[in-house]
Amino acid sequence: MSVVVRTLCVEDYAPIIRVLNDWWGGRHMSDMLPKLFFEHFGATSLAAEVDGVLAGFLMGFLSPADPGQAYIHFVGVDPALRGLGVGRVLYERFFEIARKARCDVVRCVTSPVNVSSIAFHQRMGFVPLPGDAVNSGGTPFHSDYDGPGEHRVLLSMSL
């Protein structure tokens, strides 16, 4: 399978939003990915294509608050193409972008119930930061991090 990776542009918003909730197993995610991300962070965000068709995407940016930090807001891979290395390709390309910008850490957050995401990130070298609670798998998380009931695992990786 040949995966082509390119940066995102605003025209990618509609096709990604169309599949987003399905790719997250029916969870309502589209409110968390408004078009402004495509308008402002396209240059540090990526699409993966297989035979010219969207196979995955990564929405990431360099932190304006901390010049040493890059942040991944979203990553998603077509369910039919999971486990084939598409997520790894997207992350490794983003790490290159972050290194070139002299970042030394990549951060992201995920839900404590998203055990696949936690496993993927740990495999990619991320470690969960200490929190105030642990999920059933023993992963620490921050309660109410993104508002009431919106718990998050905070993940960090040194470049």
Ligand SMILES: CC(C)(COP(=O)(O)OP(=O)(O)OC[C@H]1O[C@@H](n2cnc3c(N)ncnc32)[C@H](O)[C@@H]1OP(=O)(O)O)[C@@H](O)C(=O)NCCC(=O)NCCS
């Ligand atoms: C998480 C996600 C992006 C992973 O993409 P993917 O293309 O399937 O991942 P890859 O095939 O590149 O896997 C990379 C590594 O992670 C591991 N991995 C991926 N998913 C895993 C899982 N569910 N459990 C354990 N390990 C996993 C792979 O074994 C692989 O390890 P290796 O390269 O050392 O052999 C994909 O499952 C997805 O889109 N999930 C739904 C959206 C989501 O939850 N996104 C994250 C939160 S924003």
